[in-house]
Amino acid sequence: MGFGSHVLLFWLFQFVLLSSMLLKEAEAEQHLYNVTSLRGRKQVSGCNLFQGRWVIDPSYPLYDSSSCPFIDAEFDCLKYGRPDKQYLKYSWQPASCAVPRFDGGDFLRRYRGKRIMFVGDSLSLNMWESLSCMIHASVPNAKTSFVRKETLSSVSFEEYGVTFLLYRTPYLVDIVKQKVGRVLTLNSIQAGKFWKDMDVLIFNSWHWWTHTGKAQPWDYIQDGQTLLKDMDRLEAFYKGMSTWARWVDLNVDPSKTKVFFQGISPTHYTGKEWNSRKKNCLGELEPLSGSTYPGGAPPAASVVNKVLSSINKPVYLLDITTLSQLRKDAHPSTYSGKHSGTDCSHWCLPGLPDTRNQLLYAALTMSWFYTT
Secondary structure, eight states: OOHHHHHHHHHHHHHHHHHHHHHHHHHHHHHHHHHHBHHHHHHHHSOOTTSEEEEEOTTOOSSOGGGOTTOOGGGOTTTTTOOOOGGGGEEEEESSSOOOOOOHHHHHHHTTTOEEEEEESHHHHHHHHHHHHHHHHHSTTSOEEEEOOSSEEEEEETTTTEEEEEEEOTTSSEEEEETTEEEEETTOOGGGGGTTTOSEEEEOOOGGGGOOGGGOSOSEEEETTEEESOOOHHHHHHHHHHHHHHHHHHHOOTTTOEEEEEOOOOOOOOGGGGTOSSSSSTTOOSOOSSSOOTTOOOHHHHHHHHHHTTOSSOEEEEOOHHHHHTOTTOSOBTOOSSOOSOBOSSOOSSSHHHHHHHHHHHHHHSGGGGOO
16 A cells, blocks of 8 residues: 555544534533533524623513512612612623513413422522512403512412422431431432422522621531531532432433422622622722623533532523623622621512513513423
8 A cells, every 4th residue: 555545544534533523512502502501502593692781671561569569678779779770771692693572471472381390598588579579560350369478478369379388408408406406418309309390490500609607597517427517518509419410311201390409699799809809899890891800700600510510310400600790780789688797699570670570471482492
């Protein structure tokens, strides 16, 4: 065989090897995209709802806080003295498409007889109250029932048979009382029995994993058979989230239940993250311009992505982290009825959670959500 033939065979081998590698990468990406997040569906729809910028929209807000019976004092910023209203007038504009206008009547008709449950911490509470207000504004005369309890709460729009539920569990995994005290068990989700058979589940977690001292509601962490006084919180979050991922794979029937995970909701307690001399969000009046956050993504976001990539059942990532980071102006700060100090963790209502729910509505109504 001549020199030219050897060269040809060499390059043919390289081409086959490269093609095989690219095919494997594409298959892996397709699995991740189709199962876990919007980013893959962008390949089908040409739309990534979570990349874009904030723009002034005179038609906002979507409801009047004084007309909604579901808002907690801690989120009712106008009632508790916030003097500026510009923060109410921003809508999210994706770079590659338009977000469908929220239609509460359409939502109720589509989900007639269904149960939609938010599961998580007070950020889930923020979202649950927001969606309830958005629906109520669309059908203000509809008969509703409102049940508020420490763990399980609900708002029902009775003539449609649609119920929006909230299950409060900040870690998703369990805190169990044992002889040694309160134990955060990283491999146990007994509360999951309350989440089964829902039509839509929207999960969130992270903020409480950072709490220390008197603010943390546990005394020990149980990791398998090991009882620890403490451990790296990102590692603990990963192990707890992995337990949640296994629960989803074992308990969710995708033909009945659509599952979402709300991306990490950011805080604004460190002004230098957005190149500001201010200490925190207090006095911030407008969003950051552009589509990137100077401080970068929070480390917990990579944990979420890693866990979601391991799930076999379809789970949709509401990737709200960056668009929320840009809204340094949208927190209650000191205009909160039941929150002492400056709150740069939660969000005013009306406000940013309405946009998150608008994106949830878009994901539920766009046809590509149902392709896996």
